[in-house]
Amino acid sequence: MTQTQPFRTESRTHEWAVPGQGDLASLAGSDGLAQLHAIREGTLPPPPIMATLGVTDLRAERGRVVVEMPAAEFHYNPLGGVHGGVISTLLDTAAACAVHSTLAVGEAYTSLDLTVKFLRPVTVDSGLLTCEGTLLQRGRRTALAQAQLTDERGKLVAHATSSCMIFPPASAP
Structure with missing residues (x-):
């Protein structure tokens, strides 16, 4: 992309833990x-x-997960709102982690689909976003979950449903 104007910029640096560490x-x-x-x-x-x-937070109990994140400018799309992909990622995380919270030792899962409904615009004025994922149904091979994203005032801004495939523990040789 070519920049023709000297636009004001911001900077963001973040760190993450390399996966596969810990106990x-x-x-x-x-x-x-x-x-x-x-x-x-x-x-x-x-x-x-x-x-x-x-x-900023992830709280879990069996069949229910809450994820929190403050809306920020670095989440914005070109029109000045939080990008739908960011909103979808929060919804996917909460719904999938609700399924994750029900896994037995050795079980694994993956998302099969995610259906999102955007209900209200989300901007920095939305404040702290809270996404609650809940398990709707769990079988041996599939699970259905939903997630609701609310702004700091408790207004529902987006909703999603997700189905996940569950993999049984690997058989011992």
Whole structure:
């Protein structure tokens, strides 16, 4: 991109923990909820995307996860609002982690789809964004979850549903 105007700029630097560190021995013997608690407690590093977005909190209980992030200018799209991809990432994180919180030891999962509904504009004036993910249904091979994103005033700004595929523990030889 060619810049023809001397635009005012801002700078942002962030660090993240390299994945695969921490108490990996206990990770292998932990269920999904214990893994999420280990991230919150600092025993395991958080995923790098949390630092990239500026996520400030992650709280988990079985079937429910809350993720918080203040809306910031570096999240903006060209029209001056938080980019839909950032909003979708928060919704995906909360919904998927609600499923993650139900995993048994050795189980894994991946998202199959994410359907997002944007309901209100999100800007820095929206303040602290709170995204709550809840499990709607859990089977042996698939799970359905939803997430709701609210602004600092408690107004619903976006909603999503997600289905996930669950993988059983690997069989021992």
